[in-house]
Amino acid sequence: MSKIIKYVFYDIIKNKIVLAYTLFLLLLSIGLFNLGGSPDKAILSLLNLVLLTVPLISIVFATTHFYNSYEFMELLVAQPINRKKIFMSEYLGVACSLSGAFILGVGVPILVFGASLTGLYLLLTGVFITFIFVALAFLASVITRDKAKGIGIALMLWFYFALIYDGIILFILYAFADYPLEKATLVMTALNPVDLGRIIVLLNLDVSALMGYTGALYKSILGSLWGIGLAFGLMLLWILIPILSSRRIFSRRDL
């Protein structure tokens, strides 16, 4: 298995796109840290980047990669290797290389310019989000054989999680404003990994605003180490569910 992971990993690194991705992140983060007055402000801007760009690139790249390495996978399937192993090594190869790029591109500037707990959370969130969206990309690609359709589904998933979901929830909150919605909001945010990541970082940044009203509840639940652990646990679940279900589909499907 590690051999295949290594192969996939090196194959992707040889690919110019990941290199460009790393450089893009690196330049952007260094620029943001030098531009903004305080490291907090830069981390805030980076948060927006992590929550929008990272999912998009992860999901698109992973989907195209999956379809492009179809022939390689078919070749491997012909060998006496467990299908699940092939699939998981593909996944880990892609996810690791992308999160490696992220850690290099964002982690190093954070370490240099604004090392803090918030920075660490941001980094962790980014890595988790990469893993989650690669998993979602693989799910989208095993659902259909058609490359165009697969990329379409992947993009829709990104669109849903990064944009539409918040809109829908805001609409629901607004429509049911007369009811106590604190707990419901908490549950609804847990249903979107992007929101989860955002809140983890936010609880460390905009603390004063969040201390009011609902914020206090969130702070009491998610503010403690236990709560942060819970949030990351939920994100782990967000990795496991799509990847395990897509592995199931992959191992049963007629390739």
Added chain:
Amino acid sequence: MKDLNKYTTILCTMVLLLIADKAFASTLKVCSTCNYTSVKEAVKAAKSGETVLIENGVYQEYGIEIDKPLTILGRNRPVIDGNYKGQIFTVKASNVTIEGLTIKNIATSYRQDDAAIRVVEQSNVRILNNIILNTFFGIYLQNSDNCVVKGNVVKGQDVTGKNESGLGNAIHLWYCDNAVISNNKVQGHRDGIYLEFVKDSEVKNNLSEKNLRYGLHFMFSDRNVYTHNIFRRNGAGVAVMYTRDIRMEYNTFDNNWGAAAYGLLLKDISNSMIRNNTFRRNTTGIYMESSSRLDIQHNEFEQNGWAIRLLSSCTDDVFRYNNFVGNSFDVSTNGNSTLNLFENNYWDKYSGYDLDKDQVGDVPYRPVSLYSMLVERVPSSVMFMRSFMVDMLDNIEKVLPSFIPEDLVDEKPLMKKTNYDNDRKLAQVIR
């Protein structure tokens, strides 16, 4: 002739100094080996205008009643320990001075408000440089005019998890006019400084922190001046209510966090001036309700959740030359009609331009965002802060305002932060 004058003056001074000891009444010393071994005895024996000098030591006493004008003076910080038995000093005479003592240990009572020093219906009482530890109420002035409370340290207990009714106020004034409260450090009580029906008074250079409820709390206290105070980490910040003609300047409101915490809560305040204050890291910088004709200028709002929450019951308030930096929300309001003026403030979120280089932005700035209106209506939506969707909605609303109040706008936002100390030129213009 000139020389003679000089000598006469010196001679007179010498003579005066020599007889001063006799002219001023004698001093009664209190110490373990003196004539008086307890403060109570000495106070009883002293005649009007005399001084009771308490030497270093620990005195287990309570219920000391001062019924004539005396000076109670502590040398080398004597300690008066009430042993939780009752009130320690009760001042029932005017012109009393209590200075340099350490007073401690008064039990919490739900029946009476026991204080370390209570002044009852007198005037010209001076309470100076005392340290008051672990008491129910610290200094309690009732119906007493022209009093001075200066340089005292009033330290209570750790208030986390305590109940409001189980705590007293550090400095409590009720129906007192012309009071001066300065250079005190108060902490660990219900309210740090509590004023009710206190007129024409001055509160300055105090530090009030870690109190359960308010750092400063006043009601029905007109024409007071509050300057150079620091209010920090209080449960609910500072609350001022039902008052007019006050002046608040150079105060710092710091780190007042919590679901119902405000840097400064204004309720029914009118004709007042709030200038040169700093509001930093509060959940809400200023919360204003039914307040009118306030002049809010030159304040610094930094990293607050809400810099200003302006309810629509406020009218004719003027916000000028304030700096808004790093606040999650600059201004939020609950209604559509606002009758207040924002002008020449610096907003760090302002993205306009200044073509004619007059330091004033050419496009008006709307400090109320759509999202802040939404949060006002649906508090739970605060969790979607910094979400891309929210930023998008805000930007759309900025281009085509339809929900946010039409007239809550800064027509002349400043391009640069006002630096009050260095911007001489601007300061002159403002003056």
